[in-house]
Amino acid sequence: MDLDLIKDYIEYEQSIAENDTKMFIKEEYVIPDTLPDVDNILMLDVKPMITNKEVGTDKVNLEGQLQYTILYMAKDGGATEAHSVVYNGNIFESIDMIGAQSNMYCDIELNIEHMDCVIINERKIAIQGFIICKCNGYNINSFEIVKDVHEGKDIQFLKNPMTVDKVMEPIETELVGKAEVKIDMDKNECLKVIKYDVTIGKKDVRIYDGGLKIEAMANVAILYKGKNGRDLFCVSESVPLYKEVTVDELKPNMEYFTEFEVQSFEYDVRQDDMGENRVIDVEFVVKAITHVMYKEEV
Known part of the structure; x- marks a missing residue:
């Protein structure tokens, strides 16, 4: 006798690969002509953003942007005055992640560990530091279960329900x-x-x-x-x-x-x-x- 089984699937996340990578950032920028010379750096604020990610075999290709906001002091005659300037940089990084495959999901988190702004000369500054990139690759798998029998009134079977x-x-x-x-x-x-x-x-x-x-x-x-x-x-x-x-x-x-x-x-x-x-x-x-x-x- 053929049984008409009612089936269901249980999905679960399986962590496949993960890696924490420290990325070194070094950029040099020129102060725009409309702003005065740099005398002293007051503040550097960095905002990272991921624009694209692609998972390949044993690696993850990452693209992103960094927005740098710099507040500095400039001398104007006998007084000093605060000025700000904004620069945008790009990130292109290939991160090793053993076990990664192109069909898996990947969560990426960028955290600023340390970032400095130093004066090269009165018209040029350098930004350098480290960003921690946390990658977690996982698959969504499923397995099949039998949850009931269609029109199985004349059939006795043991059913073990679970949540x-x-x-x-x-x-x-x-x-x-x-x-x-x-x-x-x-x-x-x-x-x-x-x-x-x-x-x-x-x-x-x-x-x-x-x-x-x-x-x-x-x-x-x-x-x-x-x-x-x-x-x-x-x-x-x-x-x-x-x-x-x-x-x-x-x-x-x-x-x-x-x-x-x-x-x-x-x-x-x-x-x-x-x-x-x-x-x-x-x-x-x-x-x-x-x-x-x-x-x-x-």
Whole structure:
């Protein structure tokens, strides 16, 4: 007698290969002609970003970008004044990872271990340091199980039910934040933006039947150089973020966690009603990745 078996598949992640690599970075840049000579370096801020990754046999090819923001002091007559300059560098690295194959998944994390900015001469600087690259390669495998028999009323069989944890594909979405950052009258109007920073503060992520709701508060801080003076000023603004995503498979009883990553940031300094540069329009994109897990009895 032929049995019509009802089958199911249990998926699991299998770690195949991993490697932590220290990458040495060394770049030289020339100060633009529109800026004065460098006298002293005050600060170096580095933002790494992965733009592409490709897994091959026993290796991972990585492409990325590094944004360097440098704050320095320059002598102007008998006084000193702060200036900033931004450079963009590229990363092209082939990382050894024994066991890697082209069909596997790979998670990569870049962390700045140490980065220095040194003065070569008054018109040229050098940036050098180390970035730690953490690579984890894994496969999503599955095995087949028999969960029931179709129309098996006249058949006796022993059924041993079990509960397994299943993982959905990550849910990725982008949240766009926009705001007008206004400068109070007790501060100088803006001559030039020196540095910006976006951090995600309060987060509220909820899953409901057939969908996902993401609410967060982004804290935007901007350091700028004041007009008609040498002072630096800081302004900040809290920007609400909101997004709903439709995913039919989602249920309220599922477990989940969400990661946030700032993808891009743009700003524009403009005049207010009084004709002064006291409004900074900002627009940025935050990528939210939600990992969902649920239990299923088989």
